Amino acid sequence: HSGKKRVDESKTLTLDGIRNSLIRKEDSIIFSLLERAQYSYNADAFFTDGFNGSLVEFMVLQTENLHAQVGRYKSPDEHAFFPEDLPEPMLPPLLNFNSYFELTSCCIKWGHHLFYLKYYILILLQWECHVLRHSADSININNKIWNIYFKDILPRLVKAGDDDNCGSVTVCDTLCLQALSKRIHYGKFVAEAKFRDALSEYEAAYLIHDRKLLLVLLTYETVEELVKKRVEIKARTYGQVPSLIADLYRDWVMPLTKEVQVEYLLRRLD
């Protein structure tokens, strides 16, 4: 029994489990990119007057503002594009090892011992689920994702020009950016699983801070081929630009996921 329990508990940390999670995230990415592909580029949505920002910045910031209030960006697999401008959640902190300390100070301050008792218990139950190292919090490549999305991905995906759909376009862009960011930053979990599977190799590369070696260690060409093929097949069932979406995966999505992995592994033992 105990053997089986160990396997169950570690299921979420295995590379296979994490790869399945990446597969599910593919659907949101493909679907939101194909929705966006119905509209033209609509540069007006990205025009910034240098003071108020662009319509799409407004949309992403306001969406993040709302989601932050229910604690979205306290989760280790969520990364905001405008993290510095977000409000604290209205809900009690969600339950991981780090929030134990926030919670303690909160309780001392307000004396809500009973109210928070259930959260203390849940924290203890979830102790094991704290998968990533603390240094993971400092990795957020959303600025890069933003620039690549507007400069490289969109121009390949959509027609140039305007079709007077600025509003719809900003909604689509927000969804695309969030889906891409979530998948790419999931690289942290992929890297953690790989590190645990091959401690000594990754430790050796970490010690000499060798980015190239880390990249070689974490790259699986055959898996990348499979991902590309699968994305192409999925995109074909929805729309007319299957190979383009697969190419975007090859050129941007997978390389950025690997970049997050390298960054994570470089800080994993700090």
Ligand SMILES: O=C(O)C(=O)C[C@]1(C(=O)O)C=C[C@@H](O)C=C1
């Ligand atoms: O599945 C993995 O091992 C990953 O690291 C994910 C991923 C990807 O982005 O899909 C990235 C690098 C690997 O070469 C293969 C695939």
